[in-house]
Amino acid sequence: MFLRDATTCLLLLAAASFFLAGLVGLLRFPDVFCRLHALTKADNLGLGLVCIALIIQADSWHGAVRLLLTWFLVLVSGATIAHLIARKALQQGQTPWRNR
Amino acid sequence: MTLLFGHLIDLLLAVSLTVLAWRLLATSDLFKATVLFIAFGLLMALAWVRLDAPDLALAEAVIGAGITGVLLLTALRHLDSGARVARMSGRSGRRSLRVLLPALGIMPALLVLLCLSSPHIRSTAGLTASVIERLDQIGTDHPVTAVLLDFRAYDTLLETAVLLLAVVAVWSLHPVRPIFSPEPISPAQRGLLRLLLPVLIMTSLYLLWRGSHAPGGAFQAGALLAAGLLLLLLSEQRLPGRWSGMFLRLLLAGGFMIFLLVAAGALVGTGTLLDYPGGGASWLLLSIEAALSLSIAALLATAVIGGRPSDRSTEFPPRRKDPAGEEG
Numbered sequence: 001m002f003l004r005d006a007t008t009c010l011l012l013l014a015a016a017s018f019f020l021a022g023l024v025g026l027l028r029f030p031d032v033f034c035r036l037h038a039l040t041k042a043d044n045l046g047l048g049l050v051c052i053a054l055i056i057q058a059d060s061w062h063g064a065v066r067l068l069l070t071w072f073l074v075l076v077s078g079a080t081i082a083h084l085i086a087r088k089a090l091q092q093g094q095t096p097w098r099n100r
Numbered sequence: 101m102t103l104l105f106g107h108l109i110d111l112l113l114a115v116s117l118t119v120l121a122w123r124l125l126a127t128s129d130l131f132k133a134t135v136l137f138i139a140f141g142l143l144m145a146l147a148w149v150r151l152d153a154p155d156l157a158l159a160e161a162v163i164g165a166g167i168t169g170v171l172l173l174t175a176l177r178h179l180d181s182g183a184r185v186a187r188m189s190g191r192s193g194r195r196s197l198r199v200l201l202p203a204l205g206i207m208p209a210l211l212v213l214l215c216l217s218s219p220h221i222r223s224t225a226g227l228t229a230s231v232i233e234r235l236d237q238i239g240t241d242h243p244v245t246a247v248l249l250d251f252r253a254y255d256t257l258l259e260t261a262v263l264l265l266a267v268v269a270v271w272s273l274h275p276v277r278p279i280f281s282p283e284p285i286s287p288a289q290r291g292l293l294r295l296l297l298p299v300l301i302m303t304s305l306y307l308l309w310r311g312s313h314a315p316g317g318a319f320q321a322g323a324l325l326a327a328g329l330l331l332l333l334l335s336e337q338r339l340p341g342r343w344s345g346m347f348l349r350l351l352l353a354g355g356f357m358i359f360l361l362v363a364a365g366a367l368v369g370t371g372t373l374l375d376y377p378g379g380g381a382s383w384l385l386l387s388i389e390a391a392l393s394l395s396i397a398a399l400l401a402t403a404v405i406g407g408r409p410s411d412r413s414t415e416f417p418p419r420r421k422d423p424a425g426e427e428g
Contacts, residue, residue, distance in 0.1 A: 073299070080292040087286055 008053045015049035018042050031097040032089045036082045043078045047071055106150075113147050130179070134172045141165025154315040155244045158307075162323035167400050170330055174404055178277075240385055241313040248317065249385050253374040257363060260356045260392060263399045267352060276407030276417050285335055293335045300328035308393055312382060318355075318389040322396025329401035333417070344409040344416035352402065355395025359388055 022042020029035045051071040058064040120143060124136035141164040148157035231243045231251065240246050248256050304324040311317030339348065362384065363374045376384055409416040 073296075076292060076295060080288050083288050084286060091283065 004056055008056050011049050011053035011056075015046045015053065018046035018049065022046065032094060033086055033096050036086055040078055040082045044075055047074055110150055113143060113150060117143050117147060130176055134169065134176060137172065138165050138169040141169065155317065155320070158315060158320040159323065162320060162327065163400075167323055167326055167330070167404070171404055174406065178406070240311075240382060242311065242315070242317075244315065245311050245317050245385070245389075249388060250374075250376065253363070257356075257359050257374070260359060260395070263396065264353060264356050267399050267402050270403055270406055271408035274407050275410040276405060278418055289335055293331050296331060297328050300324055300331070304328070304393070304397075308386075308389055311389060312386060318392040319396060321389075322393035323400065325393060325397035326400035329397055330404060333401065333405065338415040338417060338419075339409075341414050341416070344414075348398070348402070348409065348416070351398045352395060355388075355392035358391040362388060 019042045022038050025038020025041075026035050029038055048071055051067045055064045055067050058067065117140065120136055120140045124133045124140060127133050127136065141160060144164060145157045145161035148154070148160055228243070231247060234251075235241065235243060235246055240249070304321040307316035307324060308318065308321035309316075311321070362376070366375045367373045405417045407417075410418070
């Protein structure tokens with residue numbers, strides 16, 4: 001029981017750090033492509049870690065499957081939307097930032 | 101400890117909702133206001149979850165944040181760029197309000213906290229007990245569905261009429277225009293559509309079925325279906341010309357018409373409007389809900405398209421005239 005709760009706490013803390021890093025990236029990165037990169041990391045890994053942490057606590061297997069499904073749907077739609085935003089930005093003529 | 105965390109989350113929600121509401125009213129950039137409105141809707145859905153109202157949370161997330169957001173964004177596209185930034189006068193006045201803002205945010209939060217911690221206000225149960233008492237007389241086990249379709253069915257009937265009227269008003273403004281730019285659709289978007297559309301349809305059916313005994317129902321199912329239709333629209337799928345005439349109109353009005361028919365039938369049968377025979381059979385409620393959700397989906401999607409179908413032979417919405425396409 002203790003091991004289960006401790007694992008959940010650790011995973012949630014890791015997830016929080018990913019979300020924080022994504023947020024800082026979103027606010028601080030120089031152009032839209034870098035910001036998308038930061039944001040999708042937070043979405044994919046942070047949410048994944050939250051889902052795993054909650055699956056450990058789930059009472060039944062269908063609760064766990066529902067959480068996995070949530071993660072999967074967010075992964076797919078998040079990745080596609082990031083691609084679409086980046087595509088639109090490229091079409092509008094935004095050049096990716098370069099460190100000289 | 102858990103209670104303390106709950107209060108903390110409620111406080112955070114109340115403050116951020118107030119701040120968001122203020123920001124979206126005060127900003128002069130309409131695009132920014134729209135994005136803030138969507139964020140506001142999502143936080144509002146969270147607030148409904150905190151208030152133990154999952155039905156409302158579902159409806160708020162899908163209709164309040166999702167579909168209304170799309171509606172506002174497409175409306176914004178129709179405006180010319182000059183109108184997008186509403187000119188605000190008196191910037192100095194805004195600055196003093198910015199100082200007032202923390203106070204404005206904290207006051208409702210304190211009020212919420214007071215309400216939550218005082219046992220007097222919490223114990224007023226409202227009409228919950230009397231609804232649950234009469235639940236076995238109707239063809240549903242879920243109190244919210246019972247209220248929506250039986251006890252307060254008149255309200256729901258008029259709400260669907262309002263939705264229908266809104267689309268009639270939109271149609272009376274102007275014939276439909278092409279809504280999206282002629283750029284080719286990304287293959288990733290097509291893939292997402294192929295994956296999400298079955299999931300959306302299945303979830304919508306599930307919500308519709310679930311509405312009889314748990315949170316869910318016609319409005320949520322219809323809104324999810326509308327989300328699927330919007331995805332189709334964004335991927336340049338169109339209603340063929342032969343379906344944009346009578347078929348589309350029947351689809352739009354069908355939910356309201358069936359509801360009205362049942363109401364009128366009850367009036368003839370029992371002498372009271374919307375007094376279902378036998379206390380409301382579950383199949384009757386389910387068929388009303390099914391028709392309603394189809395109509396709601398169609399109504400929301402046509403509201404986003406904006407404008408009436410111009411001609412029976414053209415697709416709805418029409419294709420944008422693409423000079424490059426005519427050459428090839």
